[in-house]
Amino acid sequence: MNTRRSERALILAPRGRDATIASAMLREAGIVAEACPSLPALVDAFQDGVGLVMITEEVLATADTAPLAMWLARQEEWSDLPFILLTRRGGGLERNPSAARYLGLLGNVTFLERPFHPTTLISLAQAGLRGRRRQYDARGRLEELRESADRYRTLFDSIDAGFCIIEMIFDGDRPVDYRFCEVNPAFVRQTGLDQALGKRMREIAPAHEQHWYDLYGGVARTGEPIRFENPADALGRWYDVYAFRVGEPAAHRVAVLFNDISARRRVEQELRELTASLEQRVEEATGEREVALAQLHEAQKLETLGQLTGGVAHDFNNLLTPITGVLDLLQRRYGKDDDRAERLIGGALESAERARVLVQRLLGFARRQALQTQALDLAGLLDGMRDLIASSVGATVEVRLRVGKDLPAALADPNQLELAILNLCVNARDAMPNGGVLTVAAEPAALGPGDVPQVKPGLYVRLSVIDSGVGMNEAVLSRAIEPFYSTKEVGKGTGLGLSMVHGLASQLGGGFRITSAVGQGTRIDLWLPIASERAADHRTPSEEPAQTVRPLSILLVDDEQLVRTATAEMLRELGHSVVEAGNGADALARLPKQAIDVVVTDYKMPRMDGAELAKRVREIRPELPLLLITGYTGPADEAPDLPRLDKPFRRADLAAAIERLVDPPRNVVYLQSRSKDG
Structure with a gap:
């Protein structure tokens, strides 16, 4: 090693990995680097030549610096050994009170604040070595100066400093x-x-x-x-x-x-700004992570509740089906002759209907009901609901329907949408205890990127329910769509209305937004996708359907005996003969032995479910009509092409479904329907 012009970088950073990292960076830049284990070893290494020293603030704060100070004091006049001091507090006195002491001890020192960027370290090291080379140049020229005044003048005139x-x-x-x-x-x-x-x-x-x-x-x-x-x-x-x-x-x-060190000071300032910017980005990233974790936690809670809801819906609707069916038959047989019996049975039917609606709301919140969407004339649906809305909100509330011109068909489930609108109107009524104005509006709307969170840009039909009521404060508004959250008195609400509407909008691929302020009313907007087809007719069967279908031989398959018995009794009341089977294998065994006109089967059954049974039946008799009855099939229904009737149902619903199977109307698309009272 040339001890006369050594450009070796000595590194004293005994703690952590600073020495290893810095050595690797300097070597990659073509600078010879050597790590020293202690301050005495560093001073001893000076004897073999040194171009640059990189040292940590911790060493100077804890070690005996007298040998280093003595060496620096005894260095020749031309020598001003450059130091890079690694610090966590920078080199300004406002942040690092020890900076003045380090400057006085080391002299030619540049402060490098952790964490440092490789480019900054290399730049400072190269600048230090350039200065060291100038010192070597000055040394040589000073030696020549001693030999010759001319050479002194050359040195004096040629140095860059x-x-x-x-x-x-x-x-x-x-x-x-x-x-x-x-x-x-x-x-x-x-x-x-x-x-x-x-x-x-x-x-x-x-x-x-x-x-x-x-x-x-x-x-x-x-x-x-x-x-x-x-x-x-x-x-x-x-x-x-x-x-x-x-x-x-x-x-x-x-x-x-x-020397003009303006460039170096600019680098140090940029480093401080970069460090501050890095700290800010870390804080922002940490905040975003906390928000994401909170959202994930909420999503996991909703998913857990959805799984629980979907799991119990099938069994709950199976329990309701025989109750509803038998009460319907009892009311038809005995209600007209006994006012008390009619009143009691009617009350029981009303309770069963409320239970059915509660399950639908739970499934709507959980986004797990099997929606039966169609191209829907929203103007016609709102016009048909006018009287129902008016009677639901009472005489003190003025109802206004506002439908835009040339309203395109919306893609929605008419039954679920009717239920959602009615829920919103009843909520609006409760928010106007002294009366007010309720506006239900529908109009085309275009959404751009980010207009409604988690909703794709495009054309939609916007359905709005606007009231002039008391409004909501920020705390209530932030929790409005939480399941089971309600500001109503105990027994006055389930807290699932807005949750169900929000879940319905999301499942349809649309959007949902609540805008409210205390004393300024509330506005709820639903964005519904636009249908690619023309709107289909939507009708509900009458409470007492006329017998328009000939008596049929029906194979009824259900593993629940109570449900099977109640359904069979309703079919017999309609004039049909019924062959009962408790599972899919039993049904397939009976099919060749009986003259069957229609197969009515449950969906969720052990060993062979309704979808598999339908597939096997079609292999035997492709022309045989099939009707799927189900308490809950969920979004992963394996038989989307089968006509379906949701449990619980009443005699009118069952009659309408059978009629559509054997005598479907032309050019009219029907989806799951229900009677007004069932």
């Missing part, structure tokens, strides 16, 4: 001025003082501050060199200044060597 020799002028012990004895071209370039040679500073700059005279006067008197960085001047330039006494003490001459 600004260099001048000044003679201090004292008034007693007080320095009052100084004269420029020597200046080099770099001095002229960096200061702009092209006629300073031989002149006094007060001639050139009468307002020059006294502390500069005191500073250089102290060097002239004591012989103690000083090192400092002067603040930025009017042009924003920073200088690294090194002053030391030259010649005989009585001559009071001081050599001043300075």
Whole structure:
């Protein structure tokens, strides 16, 4: 190794991985780097030559720095060993009170704040080595200067650092001025003082501050060199200044060597800004992560409730089916002859209907009901609901229907949408205890990206329910669609209305939004997808259907005996003969032995479900009509092409479904329907 011009970088960072990482970065940049285990080992390594030292603030804070200070004090006048000090608090006194002490100890030091960028480290290291090379150059030229005055002049004129020799002028012990004895071209370039040679500073700059005279006067008197960085001047330039006494003490001459470090200071400022920006980005990312975790937690809660709801819906509807069916038969047989029986049975049927609606609301919230969508004339549906809405909200509420012109057909489940609209209207009524105005509006709407969260841009039909009621505060509004959350009195609501509507809109591929303020009413908007087909007719069967179908032989398949018995009794009441089977295998065994006109089968059954049974029946008799009855099939229905009747159902619903099987109307699409009371 060339000890005369060593450019070796010595690294003292015994804690952590700073030494390993920094060594790798410097070597990759072509700089020879060597890690030292301790401060004494570092000082010993100086004897073999050193171009740059990288040291951590922790070492200086804990180790005995006397050997290092002694070596630095004894280095030759040309030498000003460059240091890079790794710190966590930067190099400014406002953030790092120890910075002044480190500057006084190390002299030529650049503060590098952790975490540092590789580019910044390499840039500072290369700048330090460039300065070290200039010191080597200065050393060689100073040696030549001792041999020849001409060579001294060459050195003086050629170095890149600004260099001048000044003679201090004292008034007693007080320095009052100084004269420029020597200046080099770099001095002229960096200061702009092209006629300073031989002149006094007060001639050139009468307002020059006294502390500069005191500073250089102290060097002239004591012989103690000083090192400092002067603040930025009017042009924003920073200088690294090194002053030391030259010649005989009585001559009071001081050599001043300075470099323009404006670029380095800019790098340090950029590093501080980068660090601050990094901290801000970390805080923002942490905040976004916390929000995402909260959303995930809410989604998991909703998914768990949805799974529970879907699991119990089938069994619950199976329980309701025989109850509803038998009550329907009892009311038909005995209600007309016994007013008390009719009242009691009617009350029981009303309770069963409320239970059915509750299950639908739960499934709507959980987005797990099997929607039967069609192209829907929303204007016609709202017009048909006018009287129902008016009677539901009462005489103190004025109902206004506003439907836009040329309203396109919406893609929706008419029954579920009717239930959603009625729920919203009843909620609006409750928000207007002293009466008010209820507006139900429908109009085409175009959504752009991000207009409604989680809704794709495109064309929609917007259905709005607007009331002039009391409105909601921020706390209530933030929880409005939570399941089972309600501001009504106990027994006045389930807290599932808005949850069901929100779930319905999402399952349809549309959007949902609540806008409200205290004292300013509430507006609820539903965005429904536009259908690609024309709107289909939608009708409900009458409570007492006329017998328009000939008596049929029906194979009824259901693993629940109570459900099977009630359904068979309703079919017999309609004039049909019924062959009962408790499972799919039993049904397939009976099919060749009986003259069957229609197969009515449950969906969820052990071993062979309704979809598999339908597939096997079609292999035997492809023309045989099939009707699927189900408590809950869910969104993953494996038999989407089968006509379906949802449990619980009443005699009128069953009659209408059988009629559509054997005598379907032409050019009319029917989906699951129900009677007004069942």
